[in-house]
Amino acid sequence: FTSKLPNIGTTIFTVMSALANKHNAINLSQGFPNYPSDQKLIDLVNMAMNNGHNQYAPMAGNLELRIAIANKYERLYQNTYHPEKEITVTAGATQAIYCVISAFVRPNDEVIVFKPAYDCYEPAIEVNGGKVIPIQLSAPDYKVDWTEVASKTSSKTKMILINSPHNPSGTIWSQEDMLELQKITHNTDIIVLSDEVYEHIVFDNEQHQSACLFSDLKQRSFITASFGKTFHNTGWKIGYTCGPEALMKEFRKVHQFNVFSVHHPSQKGIADYMQDETTYLGLNQFFQQKRDLFLSLIKDSIFKFTPSKGTYFQVLDYSEITDENDVNFAKRLTKEFGIASIPLSVFNLNQKDDKVLRFCFAKTDETLVKAAEILNNI
Ligand code: PMP
Numbered sequence: 143f144t145s146k147l148p149n150i151g152t153t154i155f156t157v158m159s160a161l162a163n164k165h166n167a168i169n170l171s172q173g174f175p176n177y178p179s180d181q182k183l184i185d186l187v188n189m190a191m192n193n194g195h196n197q198y199a200p201m202a203g204n205l206e207l208r209i210a211i212a213n214k215y216e217r218l219y220q221n222t223y224h225p226e227k228e229i230t231v232t233a234g235a236t237q238a239i240y241c242v243i244s245a246f247v248r249p250n251d252e253v254i255v256f257k258p259a260y261d262c263y264e265p266a267i268e269v270n271g272g273k274v275i276p277i278q279l280s281a282p283d284y285k286v287d288w289t290e291v292a293s294k295t296s297s298k299t300k301m302i303l304i305n306s307p308h309n310p311s312g313t314i315w316s317q318e319d320m321l322e323l324q325k326i327t328h329n330t331d332i333i334v335l336s337d338e339v340y341e342h343i344v345f346d347n348e349q350h351q352s353a354c355l356f357s358d359l360k361q362r363s364f365i366t367a368s369f370g371k372t373f374h375n376t377g378w379k380i381g382y383t384c385g386p387e388a389l390m391k392e393f394r395k396v397h398q399f400n401v402f403s404v405h406h407p408s409q410k411g412i413a414d415y416m417q418d419e420t421t422y423l424g425l426n427q428f429f430q431q432k433r434d435l436f437l438s439l440i441k442d443s444i445f446k447f448t449p450s451k452g453t454y455f456q457v458l459d460y461s462e463i464t465d466e467n468d469v470n471f472a473k474r475l476t477k478e479f480g481i482a483s484i485p486l487s488v489f490n491l492n493q494k495d496d497k498v499l500r501f502c503f504a505k506t507d508e509t510l511v512k513a514a515e516i517l518n519n520i
């Protein structure tokens with residue numbers, strides 16, 4: 143057979159977590175918390191199972207959860223999504239992203255992707271025959287040049303994929319960025335896929351600029367989100383997507399034959415848990431404390447950094463230490479120093495020379511202290 147994805151290997155997250163386990167290293171590579179999810183949420187999911195929510199959820203998701211999601215958009219963004227027509231619960235953001243791409247991208251359609259980009263975007267485009275049009279952003283601020291975006295946008299552009307707060311750089315897009323995107327896509331048929339899985343993790347009193355806040359953008363956008371990020375349970379793989387009714391109808395045609403519906407007790411438990419909005423509103427503060435702790439502990443280390451503005455990742459520049467490429471250095475740090483991270487070049491096309499690694503700070507304070515001790519002694 144001929145592989146449909148000849149250039150794709152095992153994801154860097156699997157590779158680095160396996161290496162961390164093998165060498166018993168502190169694992170700040172793959173993005174997941176090393177502390178438990180709220181017991182109250184676990185109890186609510188158990189209760190959902192005990193109360194019989196054990197059969198298929200509706201194809202679009204448990205309705206109470208979709209209503210809770212709609213209420214969140216009203217509360218945070220004064221914005222309406224119809225729970226029955228415009229919200230679908232998915233198997234994490236990954237499945238939502240895959241199905242958005244699959245539902246719209248045809249062979250030879252162009253899809254604009256900002257690099258570095260989270261690793262599930264491009265294979266989903268390529269397996270559907272689409273053509274990735276990369277736009278390279280660079281350290282340390284990863285700013286978008288909007289004239290470049292305009293010049294790469296044409297009648298062949300089917301979709302533009304955006305991600306703020308941004309994994310892996312920890313940067314966020316401003317209101318001006320979103321307005322530029324709105325201007326470029328105005329009066330076109332371009333669909334925007336706005337991956338907002340870190341919407342609740344934004345620091346220093348900045349505001350998350352959701353695509354739903356820009357009315358023209360909203361009517362062409364899917365927003366994807368992940369409860370794994372918000373409620374510290376990445377292993378449950380529950381997420382959702384919101385989008386205008388006509389687009390969502392197409393999305394569901396694919397979703398229903400891709401997974402049909404996802405784990406029902408988790409959906410019911412999350413719906414009940416979200417009745418208390420403080421469950422997601424406190425997240426900025428929770429992670430700001432972790433970011434601030436981590437950065438204060440490594441401020442005198444040899445690594446250079448610009449503080450992360452969102453997500454639970456911090457990028458560190460190691461150019462003062464070695465000329466080694468980031469993949470080799472990340473592996474050596476894991477094996478020889480006992481700390482695992484993610485080399486940024488794996489999300490990049492041609493920025494192989496950036497000497498930067500991504501560290502996840504969704505960890506207990508104790509782990510962050512131990513990690514900082516290692517980083518301070520390099
Ligand atoms: N998008 C981004 C930017 C992510 O970082 C992640 C996972 N960390 C996902 C999507 C996938 O989310 P999920 O685990 O809910 O599938």
Ligand code: GLN
Nearest residue numbers: 155156171172173174309
């Ligand atoms: N999104 C997580 C990260 O960026 C990893 C998810 C995965 O392992 N696929 O680290």
